[in-house]
Amino acid sequence: MSAPSYNFAYLDEQTKRMIRRAILKAIAVPGYQVPFASREMPMPYGWGTGGVQITASIIGPKDVLKVIDQGSDDTTNAVSIRAFFAKVASVAVTTRTREADIIQTRHRIPETPLAEGQIIVFQVPIPEPLRFLEPRETETRLMHALEDYGPMHIKLYEDIARHGHIATTYAYPVRVAGRYLMDPSPTPKFDNPKMHISPALQLFGAGREKRIYAIPPNTEVVSLDFEDHPFEVQRFDRTCALCGAAGVYLDEVLTDDKGARMFVCSDTDHCECRQAAPRLAEGA
Amino acid sequence: MYVAVKGGEKAIAAAHEQLSRARRGDRAFAELELAQIREQLALAVARVMSEASLYDAELAALAIKQSRGDLIEAIFLARAYRTTLPRFGESLPIATERMTIKRRISACFKDMPGGQVLGPTFDYTHRLLGEMGKAADEENVASKPGVPASCKMPGVAHLESLASDATASCPRVAKLLGNEALIEEPPSPSHARPGDITREPLGFPAERDVRLQSLARGDEGFLLGLAYSTQRGFGRTHPFAGEIRFGNVEVEFEAPELGFSVPLGEIEVTECDMVNQFRGSANAPPQFTRGYGLVFGQSERKAMSMALVDRALRARELGEEITAPAQDEEFVLSHSDNVQATGFVEHLKLPHYVDFQAELFLLRQLRREWEERHAAVTATQQPSREAAE
Numbered sequence: 161m162s163a164p165s166y167n168f169a170y171l172d173e174q175t176k177r178m179i180r181r182a183i184l185k186a187i188a189v190p191g192y193q194v195p196f197a198s199r200e201m202p203m204p205y206g207w208g209t210g211g212v213q214i215t216a217s218i219i220g221p222k223d224v225l226k227v228i229d230q231g232s233d234d235t236t237n238a239v240s241i242r243a244f245f246a247k248v249a250s251v252a253v254t255t256r257t258r259e260a261d262i263i264q265t266r267h268r269i270p271e272t273p274l275a276e277g278q279i280i281v282f283q284v285p286i287p288e289p290l291r292f293l294e295p296r297e298t299e300t301r302l303m304h305a306l307e308d309y310g311p312m313h314i315k316l317y318e319d320i321a322r323h324g325h326i327a328t329t330y331a332y333p334v335r336v337a338g339r340y341l342m343d344p345s346p347t348p349k350f351d352n353p354k355m356h357i358s359p360a361l362q363l364f365g366a367g368r369e370k371r372i373y374a375i376p377p378n379t380e381v382v383s384l385d386f387e388d389h390p391f392e393v394q395r396f397d398r399t400c401a402l403c404g405a406a407g408v409y410l411d412e413v414l415t416d417d418k419g420a421r422m423f424v425c426s427d428t429d430h431c432e433c434r435q436a437a438p439r440l441a442e443g444a
Numbered sequence: 445m446y447v448a449v450k451g452g453e454k455a456i457a458a459a460h461e462q463l464s465r466a467r468r469g470d471r472a473f474a475e476l477e478l479a480q481i482r483e484q485l486a487l488a489v490a491r492v493m494s495e496a497s498l499y500d501a502e503l504a505a506l507a508i509k510q511s512r513g514d515l516i517e518a519i520f521l522a523r524a525y526r527t528t529l530p531r532f533g534e535s536l537p538i539a540t541e542r543m544t545i546k547r548r549i550s551a552c553f554k555d556m557p558g559g560q561v562l563g564p565t566f567d568y569t570h571r572l573l574g575e576m577g578k579a580a581d582e583e584n585v586a587s588k589p590g591v592p593a594s595c596k597m598p599g600v601a602h603l604e605s606l607a608s609d610a611t612a613s614c615p616r617v618a619k620l621l622g623n624e625a626l627i628e629e630p631p632s633p634s635h636a637r638p639g640d641i642t643r644e645p646l647g648f649p650a651e652r653d654v655r656l657q658s659l660a661r662g663d664e665g666f667l668l669g670l671a672y673s674t675q676r677g678f679g680r681t682h683p684f685a686g687e688i689r690f691g692n693v694e695v696e697f698e699a700p701e702l703g704f705s706v707p708l709g710e711i712e713v714t715e716c717d718m719v720n721q722f723r724g725s726a727n728a729p730p731q732f733t734r735g736y737g738l739v740f741g742q743s744e745r746k747a748m749s750m751a752l753v754d755r756a757l758r759a760r761e762l763g764e765e766i767t768a769p770a771q772d773e774e775f776v777l778s779h780s781d782n783v784q785a786t787g788f789v790e791h792l793k794l795p796h797y798v799d800f801q802a803e804l805f806l807l808r809q810l811r812r813e814w815e816e817r818h819a820a821v822t823a824t825q826q827p828s829r830e831a832a833e
Contacts, residue, residue, distance in 0.1 A: 202571035230554070240568040247570075286676070295677035327723065414556035417615040419623045424554075 169216040169249040175199055179217035179372070183363060186374035191336030192304075193287050198370040208241055210365030211264050211283035214372065215245065218279065218363075219262060224252045226260035231268035231409065231426035238266070255429050267330075269351040271408045271430040274360035276377065282345040284366040287373060289333045289343040309341050312384065320389055329394070335382045336375055344381075350393045350409050355381040400425045403434035467512050481505035490712070490741020491515055495782065496522030497642065497661045499711050499740055516663075520783045527642070534638065536696045536705055540715045540738070541616050543691040547742075550617045551685040552719060558614030563690065564742070617687040618717045618734060627719060627732040648774050655757060655777065659750045660739060662780030668745060670770040671752035679768030681755045682721035683735070690714040690742050712741050718751035725763040733762065 167173065175197075182196035201209040219225065225245050229238040233255040241264060242253050254260050257272040264281040274280060290300045293311045303309070312333055319327040332349035336342045344352060345364060355362060355375060362375040375381060385391035399406045401422040408430065410423040425431035468475065482489055482505040492504040496519045504522055511517035547563025550556060562568075569575075621627040631652070639654040641661075646654065659667060674681050692712055696705040716737035724730035735755025737747035756770040769775050779785060 204571075207567075232554070235554075236562065236568045240570070244570050291677045292680055322723070411554045413554055414620050417557050417620060417623075419620075 166248055168221070169219050169245070170202070171199065171213065171216045176217040179213055182372045183214065183217070183374065186363070186372050187361070187376050189340075190375055190379050191334075191340030191342040191373060193366075193371040193373045195370055196372050198367045201367065203240065203244070205368035206285060207237060208264070208266060208283035209367030210369075210372070211266070211281045211367075212241060212244070212365075213367060214281045214363050214365040215262055215264050216249070218281075219245065219249055219251060221249070221251065223261040224254050224259055226254050226257065226263045226429075227265075228263065228268060228270070228427075228429075229266040230411070231270070232428040234428060256433075257429050267345070267347055268409070268426060269347060269354045271405075271425075271427040272433075273354075274358055276359040278360040280360055280362050282347075282362065282364045284343070284345045284364045284371070285368075286331075287343055287364065287366040287369050287371040289331075289341050304340060307339070309335075312341060313386075316384060317386070320386070326385070326389065332391075333384050335384060337379050338382075341384075342373065342375075342381075348394060348409060349383065349391075352381070352383045352391070353393065357381075396423065398423055400431060400434075403431045405431065405434055467510070476509055478502060478505040478509065481508050487742060488513075488515060488518075490739070490743050491664060491746070492518045492522055493740040494743060494746065495519045495661050495663065496526060498522050498526040516782050516786050520786070523783055531643075533697070533699075535708065536698060537633070538693045538695060538711075538713070540689065540693055540713065541614075541619075543614075543689055543693050543713075543715075544710075545614055545689055545691040547691070548614060548687070548689040549685070550687045552617060552621075552687075556617060556620060565744075614689075616717065618719065621686070621719070621732065625731065628722075628728075628734060630734070646777060648777075649760070650773060650777060652754075652758075655773070656736065656738075656750075656754060658777045658780060659737070659753055662750070662777075663782035663785065664743070664746045664749065666780050666782065666785075667749040667753050670756070670776060671749035673768065674752055674756050674770045679756045679759070679766075679771045681735070681752065683752055683755065684719045684721075685748065686717040686719035686734070688714065688716045688744055688747065690744070714739050714741065714743050714747040716744070716747035716751040718748070718755055720755050722762065727763065733758070 169176075171179070178197060182194045186192065186194045198210065199213060201212055203209060203212065215225070225242065227233065227238045227242040227245075229235040232238065233242075245251055246253050257263065257270040258275070260278065262279050262281060263270065263274075264283065266283045269280065288297070288300050290303055290309075290312065293315060294300050294303065303311075316326050316328070319325070328349070330348045331343055331346045332352055334342050334344055334352060334355065344355060357378050357380065358375070359377050361377055364373045364375075366372070383391040394409070396406075396408075396410050398410070400408065400410060402424050405425055409426045411426045413422050413424060414420070415422055425434075482501050485505075485508065486501075488508055489501050489504045492507055492515060493499050493501065496504070496507075498504070500522075503525065504518065507518035507521040508515070510521060545558075545561055545563075547565060548558065548561040550560065618627055618630070622629065639651060639657065641654055641657045646658065650658070673679065675683070690712070692710045694710050695708045697708050698705040714737075718735035718737070719732045720735060722728070722731060722733040733755065735751040735753075735758070737750030737752075737754065739746045739750065753770055753776060756768070757773050757776060758764075759766050759771040760773070764771070766772060
């Protein structure tokens with residue numbers, strides 16, 4: 161049996177065109193979830209098939225790709241997806257945020273601000289921000305059509321009534337361009353402000369749920385809140401143990417079974433750059 | 445014809461004959477050996493052992509061969525054999541924290557004592573048909589000194605995992621969280637005899653020991669579907685894979701006449717500790733709660749599904765509103781057993797002549813009565829309409 165051969169970036173050109181059409185529509189209607197005919201990919205659903213399909217549809221031979229998971233380039237799934245594209249598209253890959261044309265990510269936005277011309281591709285498990293208030297798709301699509309977002313405000317209000325503050329820490333809902341309620345994917349809410357007026361194009365792919373949505377460059381992205389309970393991000397009362405960065409998202413690492421722990425940058429590229437040239441990175 | 449009742453015995457004998465031939469397939473190809481199944485289809489063997497509740501790889505391989513690869517049929521065969529075995533007693537609880545680890549991962553922490561040990565896994569492979577890696581062709585791969593497939597974070601001081609005493613350096617992740625009371629205590633060890641669903645009928649409400657037993661032998665696909673439904677909003681449990689570990693544990697048995705425990709041997713198990721967000725209730729402070737999964741062999745899908753469903757089924761105990769199928773104990777436990785389910789679904793193939801005959805009688809009668817009534821109504825309507833005109 162001869163081994164099957166694959167097209168550039170795995171997907172056939174017809175499929176890529178179909179996905180690009182969905183992407184264009186998503187860009188035209190910011191925050192709106194565009195259904196698309198998601199394909200089987202050679203990795204499991206829930207592992208980034210939506211993001212991989214978007215990347216496969218937009219990547220060209222000259223593009224430089226960066227893949228992160230939890231902010232890190234060396235987590236297993238990031239390594240796997242990066243290796244996949246290096247293999248099926250023979251593209252150059254990098255861990256440097258600044259050098260990348262396309263950044264596929266799971267759960268984080270890099271600390272280094274994105275620039276014009278860059279595209280960040282988010283892997284999305286559940287694209288519907290209203291899903292956990294209403295499990296039925298028929299209902300949630302109607303709610304979006306009618307801009308019926310009251311239940312989400314009630315949910316947040318109930319959090320405040322019970323806990324004194326909003327108890328959503330990741331996948332924190334945002335309003336895009338004053339219209340659609342959108343799930344930013346399970347990024348910590350720490351990263352929400354980075355989506356607002358970002359010069360980069362932000363694309364979101366949910367393979368299993370067959371949805372693509374987008375935030376065009378320089379679009380208003382507002383995290384839901386109340387006048388008397390304004391939106392706040394997580395603040396760490398310490399700095400990275402490896403590079404000393406403050407004001408970045410930190411991972412907690414357990415170092416023994418007696419309760420000892422250290423906090424290090426979740427964004428490994430940012431951390432490595434700072435360690436390599438601490439003075440240059442000062443203030444970055 | 446199927447109706448030829450007297451010819452039934454001969455027909456059945458002929459069907460068995462055909463089954464036997466079909467099972468063997470084309471004789472131009474070598475017959476499968478049990479050792480090949482056991483060694484090369486190890487995950488199928490693990491599933492049969494788990495859902496048959498019988499840890500015997502040789503018998504599971506035999507069941508797979510006999511069932512032509514139909515795993516539910518194989519589970520059925522193994523269970524039918526298991527039920528004939530005498531029961532000596534209960535082993536001591538296995539100590540999974542002392543597992544000889546082949547794989548151990550946590551999705552909660554980037555790194556922790558013992559590290560992330562990837563081990564043999566399909567995860568992170570690309571599903572490209574025909575690519576099976578090079579190691580398969582190498583001889584004596586097993587004799588290579590272990591290069592543990594573990595990842596380490598640069599810059600972090602490490603306790604060496606997989607060292608001579610791997611267990612000491614690989615504490616449970618849930619225990620690490622427990623030091624801060626961020627996660628609920630595990631249920632305190634009970635000296636009460638655990639229930640046994642193979643010996644006593646299942647009653648509702650079921651205690652957790654019995655529930656976990658049911659889930660452990662429950663159908664992988666059914667539990668997977670239920671677990672998936674909780675992730676999509678039908679009984680959401682906010683899960684994190686606290687820890688999944690796969691490896692060998694020793695089974696010990698305490699014979700009453702000895703007064704001390706003796707090791708019986710080692711078994712391979714996969715254990716999943718799911719950590720779930722919990723906002724607290726009137727009775728319990730906000731803390732992480734847990735769902736638990738344990739299965740024979742390597743089956744992370746099953747162990748994780750079990751843990752998710754276990755946590756969903758704790759809705760009543762934790763005072764959560766019960767709205768979804770996965771939270772409904774009676775619904776889940778009554779339908780998770782695939783041998784029961786396949787038996788009842790497939791029993792529809794059995795003759796139902798007499799019942800069907802009775803239904804035919806009734807249906808004909810009902811239709812006759814309906815037509816009579818209908819005719820009477822049209823008869824009365826017809827003249828009145830004419831009268832109106």
